[in-house]
Amino acid sequence: MLQPEEKFQIIINSHICNETQKIIQHLYQPIIGVNAASLYFALLNEQLSMKVFNLDNTHLRLQNLLQLSLLEIEVARNRLEAINLLDVYHNNTNIGITYYYELFSPMASQEFFNHQQFNQMLINNLSLNDYERTKFLFIQYQEDMSSYKKITKCFNEVFSLSIVKADYSNADFVFQKNHFPETNKQSLEVPGGDMKNPLQKKIYEMQTISPYKYLTLLQNYPLQAKDLQLLTKLLVTYTLSPEVTNCLIEYVWYKNNKLLVVNYLEKIASTLQQKQIITVEQAMIYLRTAYVQSFNKRKVKFNKMVKKSKFDYEITWNADIFPKWLQEDPLYQT
Template identity: 25%
Template sequence: MDVIGKLLPIEGYHVLLKGDLPFDYAKSLTHLYQPLIGMEAVMLYQTLLHEMDLQQETRDQTHHTLMNYMNMPLDNVYKARLKLEGIGLLKTFEQQTEEHNSYTYELQCPFSPSSFFKDEMLTQLLHHHIGRDKFLMLKQNYDKETSRTNEANVTASFHDVFQTFQPSPDEDVLVNSPNGSSSSASDMDFSWMEQILKRQMIPAEKVLTPENKKLVSQMMVLYDLTTLEVEKAVLWALTDENSLHHNEFKQACHDLFKNKHHQATVKLTERTQSVENDKSNKKPLTKEEQFIAELERISPKQLLEDLSNGGQASGQDLKVIRDIMTTQGLPSPVMNVLIHYVLLQTNMKLSKAYMEKIASHWSRANLKTAREAMTFAKKEQADFQKPKPAGKYNKRSNSSQEVVPDWFKERKKKQRQVPKKESENNQNHDEFAALLQEFSNGNQK
């Protein structure tokens, strides 16, 4: 994460505390929060907390003071601040002045040990970080039944700072929400889930209680699940009385995660991109670039459904695609281009033999991205349309005049009518790029 210039030593800060600290907050910070955010973030929280007694009302402290107190470079202080913001222990408010910026750090009270285990997301994260035996020991010990106008909120959210798994080099990190884009749990729209439950004749108001909505949104973010996967987990965890069984739902989400990412661990890690870079969306310049970006992002199943105007992809088509991808080793973006190309050539039918023939060619060409596949397909098409030079044996001699019987003429006439479909396929070749742009326009709407 690039943090150079995000914070200056001369910039001042003022500390506030929101609410009252639980009497055993130190136990929470040490045993429950520290495994998630690290020692430096906990140390920054403690330093800010105890510095409130020393700060002067007329003069802010500078961040140079924090560097000296913690014996830490400023970039580490900034990273620790982001972790506190992401985990919910700090809110930061920035005030811009002519000289330099100043900040108000509003400390949020940590959960008491017993309250910590009532937060499903933090509980699951702690379980994955410290292991089952240590987690059960802590839970048994702590989980007991007990009873500004000119400031802008610039607090980093959980998704800006953390990701819950370490992706492979060729795997994109995207937290899915019902509308297909990255979103926070508080902004999640559950209308899609209500429609699914109503179609299943299940009372949505009984399932989608505020508590269950919070659990569903947290597990969706934690395990990087799509709406379809969340639907499966919810339906799996419903009891006979149409209530959501929390433990079964959490286990179902974890199993879906392991099947999706082929790994058994969930761990809180820092995002490799800066917060500002995540928030700035650089859109492709041309429609073709937009379509290439779409082919890089979506799955072959989603592409088939988009081309079917939202209809479900058939199991037979998915089996054909699966077999070709596994046997030929084509990446998903290349497979997307192949699917679209074959559909254009075969009047929107998936011909397995035709796909296998092209896939083997593309596999030998070692195509890795959608852009490479489209460029390769266009080049092949351009070579196909080049006029072939006529050889000396292809030229008919005008000197000899043969007598052709009528039945032979009729047969030739019928043969000339058969390749009409082939000419239509050639026309589809010519319209390939145009149809790609047309499809990208449809996705933009």
């Protein structure tokens, strides 16, 4: 439970543009509620004022600004966390600043509408007329293309499917959506899954399941066109092996609260390609090491911002957010 006298600092490491207010108000607020939206803008504005006055803030100030109870503020904060607009860090020593709130920019409008879960939640919370009206607000002017003929070449016209199959015999390259069976499974299960070591079982799954089926099972619904394009890019453009592709998509899926953030995923894929990582064991070691190093860098950065005391916190592995294999120490040598 939050306390009125507890202090907090606000950090903004992502670019928040002029379109943010419009996106939060029209796309996010119907999902997270007015209290959470108000808290987001209050934290954003307080971060600017804290730069000017160089003062710490307390939850009591948030109470006064928002005219909300501490419980209402905590519920609003949790909603921002759940929808990837806020990360929260807590200092267990209770000396000096006890919280760090890191604000993130919202999705771009087109990315939001293309996001199946968020878009569906918006539809559920608005009437059909209000949804169409909201979507119209974000339609940008487009050139009249009616007199043009589309001549873009498709994948099969540029690449030889037989060559791709020869390179990735386990990839199960099938591009028709109806070739992917729907599944109601809640977890990945394969023959041979009775292995006693959970890590060995996970490695076996990543090595033997095609990325297309793996992502289908991970998301628990049939692949969309954008999913097929993404997997094709990972396997063909970035030349990742199927097992490394499986490891990467699971890492990004869980690290981003069961979302595939494309830019983030492609950035890691490029690094894996440069480092010539070709096995799932190598990928697991790299991803876990990279995550721990990133966490430690942020810890050092936060400590530099704290004047009076050391900001002392450690990684906490939430089983619902991080896959089991990411939490364990590397067991293999690259």
